[in-house]
Amino acid sequence: MCWSQVWVNAEGCVRKGIRCKIYAKSNMRITNMTSITDRSRTGLPTTATGAVDLQGASGNWTTIGRRRRGGRRVHRQREKRKGRNVGLRVGTLNVGTLSGKTRELADMMERRKVDILCVQETRWKGSKAYRLATGFKLFYHGVDGKRNGVGVILKEDFATNVLEVKRVSDRVMSLKLEVEGVMLNVVSGYAPQVGCELEEKEKFWREMDEVIQGTPSGERVVIGADFNGHVGEGNRGDEEVMGKFGMQDRNAEGQMVVDFAKRMEMAVVNTFFQKREEHRMTYKSGGRSTQVDYILCRCKEISDCKVVAGESVARQHRMVVCKMTLVVRKMKRTRAEQRTK
Numbered sequence: 001m002c003w004s005q006v007w008v009n010a011e012g013c014v015r016k017g018i019r020c021k022i023y024a025k026s027n028m029r030i031t032n033m034t035s036i037t038d039r040s041r042t043g044l045p046t047t048a049t050g051a052v053d054l055q056g057a058s059g060n061w062t063t064i065g066r067r068r069r070g071g072r073r074v075h076r077q078r079e080k081r082k083g084r085n086v087g088l089r090v091g092t093l094n095v096g097t098l099s100g101k102t103r104e105l106a107d108m109m110e111r112r113k114v115d116i117l118c119v120q121e122t123r124w125k126g127s128k129a130y131r132l133a134t135g136f137k138l139f140y141h142g143v144d145g146k147r148n149g150v151g152v153i154l155k156e157d158f159a160t161n162v163l164e165v166k167r168v169s170d171r172v173m174s175l176k177l178e179v180e181g182v183m184l185n186v187v188s189g190y191a192p193q194v195g196c197e198l199e200e201k202e203k204f205w206r207e208m209d210e211v212i213q214g215t216p217s218g219e220r221v222v223i224g225a226d227f228n229g230h231v232g233e234g235n236r237g238d239e240e241v242m243g244k245f246g247m248q249d250r251n252a253e254g255q256m257v258v259d260f261a262k263r264m265e266m267a268v269v270n271t272f273f274q275k276r277e278e279h280r281m282t283y284k285s286g287g288r289s290t291q292v293d294y295i296l297c298r299c300k301e302i303s304d305c306k307v308v309a310g311e312s313v314a315r316q317h318r319m320v321v322c323k324m325t326l327v328v329r330k331m332k333r334t335r336a337e338q339r340t341k
Contacts, residue, residue, distance in 0.1 A: 084328055085325045085326065085327055085328065086179055086180050086182075086325070086326045086328050087323065087324070087325050087326075088115050088116065088179070088184075088323075088324050088325070088326065089112075089113055089114045089115050089116075089321055089322070089323055089324075090114075090115065090116045090117075090118075090186070090222050090224065090295065090321070090322055090324060091109075091112075091114045091116070091117045091118070091224065091295075091308075091319050091320060091321040091322070092117070092118040092119075092120070092188070092224025092225060092226070092293055092294075092295055092319070092320050093117060093118070093119055093120075093293070093313070093314060093317060093318070093319040093320070094119075094120045094121050094190070094226040094293060094314060094316075094317035095119050095120070095121060095122060095313065095314050095317075096121055096123075096314050096315060096316070096317070097121065097122065097123045098119070098122040098123065098124050098138075098140070098149075098151070099123070099124075101313055102130075102132050102133070102138070103132070103133050104313045105117070105119070105132070105136075105153065105313055106132040106133045106134050106135075106136045106153075107133075107134070108311055108313055108319070109136060109153065109155075110134055110135075110136075112308060112311075112319075112321065114319075114321060115154070115155045115158060116152065116153070116154055116155070116158065116186055116222075117152070117153040117224075117319075118150075118151075118152055118186065118187070118188035118189075118223075118224030118225065119138075119140075119150065119151045119152070119153060119188065120149075120150055120188065120189070120190035120225065120226045121147075121148065121149060121190060121226070122140055122142055122149035122150060122151050123142065123144075123145055123146060123147065123148070123149050124140050124142045124145065124149050124151070125142045125143065125144060125145040125149075126140070126141075126142060127140070127141045127142075127167050128140065132153065135155065135156040136153055136154065136155060136156065136159075137153070137154050137156060137159035138151055138152070138153045139151060139152050139153075139154070139162070139165055139173070139175060140152075140173075141167035141169075141170060141173045142170050143169075143170040144170065148170040148171055148190060149170055149190075150170065150171060150172065150173050150188040150189065150190050151173070151188060152173070152175050152186055152188050154175075154177070158177055158179065161177045161178045161179065162175055162176070162177045163176045163177060163178055163183075164176040166211065168207050168210070168211060169207055171189060171190045171191070171192075171204055171207070172187070172188075172189050172190075172204070172207045172208060172211060173187070173188055174186065174187040174188070174211050176219075179326055179328075180326065180328040181328060182220065182326045182327075182328060183216075183218075183219040183220065184219070184220045184221075184222065184326070185215050185219055185220065185221045185222070186222050186224070187208075187211055187212070187221065187222070187223040187224070187225070188223075188224055188225065189204075189208060189223060189224075189225030189226070189227070190225065190226050191204055191225065191226065191227045191228045191229065191253070192204055192228065193228050194228060194229075194251075194253060201253075201256070205256060205260060208223075208260060209260070209263070209264075212264045212266075212298075213264075220297075220298065220299045220326070221266070221297070221298040221299070222295065222296070222297050222298075222299075222324070223266070223294075223295065223296040223297070224293075224294075224295050224320070225293070225294060225296070226292060226293050226317070227253065227254075227256075227257045227292060227293070227294055228253055228292050229251060229252075229253025229254035229255075229256060229257050229292060230246070230247065230248050230249065230250055230251050230253070230254040230290060230291060230292065231246045231250055231254040231257055231258055231268060231271060231291070231294070232246050232247075232248060232249050232250030232251075232254055233245070233246045233247060233248065233249075234246070235271065238258055238262075240262070241258060241261040241262050241265075241266065241267055241268060242258065242261065242267065242268040242271045242272070243268075243271040243272035243273070244271065244274075245270075245271050245272070245273065245274050245275065245280065246268075246270070246271045246280075246291060247277070247280055247281060247289075247290060247291040248290060248291070257294065261296060264296075264298070265298065266296045266297060266298045267296065267297055267298075267302075268294055268295075268296055269294070269295045269296065269297050269302055269305045269322050270282075270291065270294050270295060270305055270320060272302075272305070273304060273305050273306065275306050275307070277289075278307075278309055279306040279307045279309065280306075280307060281307060281318070282294075282307055282317060282318050282320055283316055283317055283318070284316065284318065285315075285316045293317060293318075293320050294320070295320055295322050297322070297324070299324065301324045301325045301326060301327065302322055302323070302324050303323045303324065303325060304322065304323045305320065305321070305322035305323070306320070306321065307319070307320050307321075308320075308321055
């Protein structure tokens with residue numbers, strides 16, 4: 001800290017610096033000093049109240065510093081109002097089948113620190129909630145035990161905060177949960193393959209539109225899905241919904257993904273982060289590697305997204321994980337007025 005010394009005479013003192021030391025000769029007295037300008041922050045005065053006594057045969061040092069605005073109680077209240085941030089890791093994975101893989105999925109989520117995982121092609125029939133090992137819970141829906149089926153796996157801490165479960169079809173389902181006062185909607189989707197009929201594809205996108213349109217605009221939405229399409233590399237003309245780091249050329253199914261993101265004002269998160277090709281490909285079989293699994297988001301708190309390589313839970317597909325941060329602000333408490341008798 002820089003200190004400045006000023007000479008005090010009978011006419012007054014010189015204003016200078018953040019703080020100043022006032023040297024006074026004997027038999028001198030200054031009263032009612034009110035303000036010393038702080039030039040480090042424009043418009044913020046440094047004040048001293050009351051009278052300042054400067055006496056002594058050899059002179060005394062008196063320090064006048066910047067006054068702290070508000071007391072300790074005020075500063076504690078300001079810190080409480082700031083709230084805190086809650087970090088989440090959300091992923092998606094086409095598992096091929098859930099039979100015989102529930103323990104492996106729980107271990108993988110625990111090891112990779114994934115809080116929420118959307119799974120596709122579960123091939124489980126029914127609409128139930130199933131408790132997995134090591135503190136995870138699965139919500140799933142399926143019509144046929146041989147094909148399709150979707151689900152969402154949550155950590156036990158978040159499973160207790162589920163408010164609503166919508167099982168639309170064996171290709172689309174959604175969960176609404178509350179995370180520290182923030183409403184988060186998680187959607188798991190499994191689009192028809194390239195060789196399926198156009199009518200089946202249109203039905204899937206109608207269901208996705210209904211789910212997202214039924215979500216209030218102020219709530220967060222995260223979609224983890226196997227869209228079975230290539231959005232392609234580059235983003236000319238689509239900068240508002242996707243980045244430059246896709247893979248291969250865009251096909252008709254990938255164009256449907258981009259059109260859906262534009263309609264719902266969402267972002268294709270995979271394509272916004274520059275990664276090695278190994279951390280962008282979501283499907284690998286033999287010598288063929290593509291990008292067909294995506295995470296779409298309607299929030300701005302995404303800090304990273306990549307493909308997790310080296311896991312053997314699914315044969316062909318790889319898990320995509322994104323890091324997001326929810327800004328949690330504490331609610332203001334209203335003080336009830338006292339009733340007079």
